[in-house]
Amino acid sequence: MRIAIPHSLERDEARRRLREKTSQAALKADGMATVTTEFVDDDHLKMAVGAMGYTVDCAVEITDSELVVDVDIPASLGFAKRMIEGLIRDKSAKFLT
Template identity: 40%
Template sequence: MQVAIPHQLGREEVRRRLSENSDQIADHIPGGMAEVQTSWPSEDRMAMAISAMGQALSGHIDIEDNQVIFHMDLPPALGFLKPIVEGAIRQSGQKMLEPPKD
């Protein structure tokens, strides 16, 4: 599953905001009780390992000039949740790219 979120921030600013807000990813996963680990295998890719609802999920975020693309691998058992997960990614992705609140 892929979800693209447009931005006008520049790659460096997107990297900074994703880095600063990555600890909040678990708060946006439906069902709660999720654990998320992130890493940066390259400058423009943040990898994610997610444990939620007894399932292990993996995904990554690719940073492009005008959009970020969330890639998520859903196991077949959770395929029915695709619309919910897609909506949550779109909403939380936009929040992660917002400017910091003072």
């Protein structure tokens, strides 16, 4: 699934905020999930979120006008696709605030 989250920040500011907030992602999961993050380069982040026996891999790209999140949702979670998309939109937007 590909999700675009628009932003109006300068790219450098979007990078700074994303780096700052993703370092806190595991703490914010509050023990409900495991979150690992790794910046591949300045504009690309890999994330893995594990919860309830599932691991969902994500790739995030920072562009001049949006964050583009590619999510690999296991077929067994297809029923929760809309809920997962809503969570990603909400959490990704908060990364940039």
